Amino acid sequence: MSPEVKAVGDRLRGAIDNHSLSVEQVGQKIGLSSSQLYDRMKYGNLKLQEAVVLSQLLDIDLAWLAMGYEEIPNLEGIVTKFIELYQTKPETVESLLTTIDWLWFEERYRGNK
Numbered sequence: 001m002s003p004e005v006k007a008v009g010d011r012l013r014g015a016i017d018n019h020s021l022s023v024e025q026v027g028q029k030i031g032l033s034s035s036q037l038y039d040r041m042k043y044g045n046l047k048l049q050e051a052v053v054l055s056q057l058l059d060i061d062l063a064w065l066a067m068g069y070e071e072i073p074n075l076e077g078i079v080t081k082f083i084e085l086y087q088t089k090p091e092t093v094e095s096l097l098t099t100i101d102w103l104w105f106e107e108r109y110r111g112n113k
Contacts, residue, residue, distance in 0.1 A: 001043060009044030011065055015058045016041070029057055 016026055027037040030053045040046050046054070046065075055062040063069075086093040 005044040007044065007068055008046060008065065009041045011068055012044070012046070012054065013041040015054075015060045015065070019058050021057075026054070026057065030054060 016023055019026070021029070023037055023041075024034045027034050030037075030050060032040070032050070040050070051062060051065055054060070055065055082093055082096075
């Protein structure tokens with residue numbers, strides 16, 4: 001099993017642990033037995049439909065569940081600055097966000113070859 005796949009299970013376990021529902025309750029709501037859900041948490045072998053339902057049920061981001069992401073220090077301040085800048089220079093913000101997307105894609109998909 002790859003570390004990326006196992007990490008999906010670890011994120012799922014953390015999301016369930018941080019939620020008010022038990023593993024049994026979550027399993028019932030998405031149509032899995034407790035043992036099936038524990039298997040998903042251990043191995044990260046989620047089906048797409050299960051991941052979508054889990055993200056809605058647990059109020060988590062589907063992209064985070066699938067790929068994870070690290071917290072960005074001072075993210076709130078950065079977002080506030082982007083919002084302020086967007087009021088006067090929306091094209092600048094859109095250009096910056098496009099560049100960030102491109103850099104992220106390069107790092108994630110081309111940098112790992």
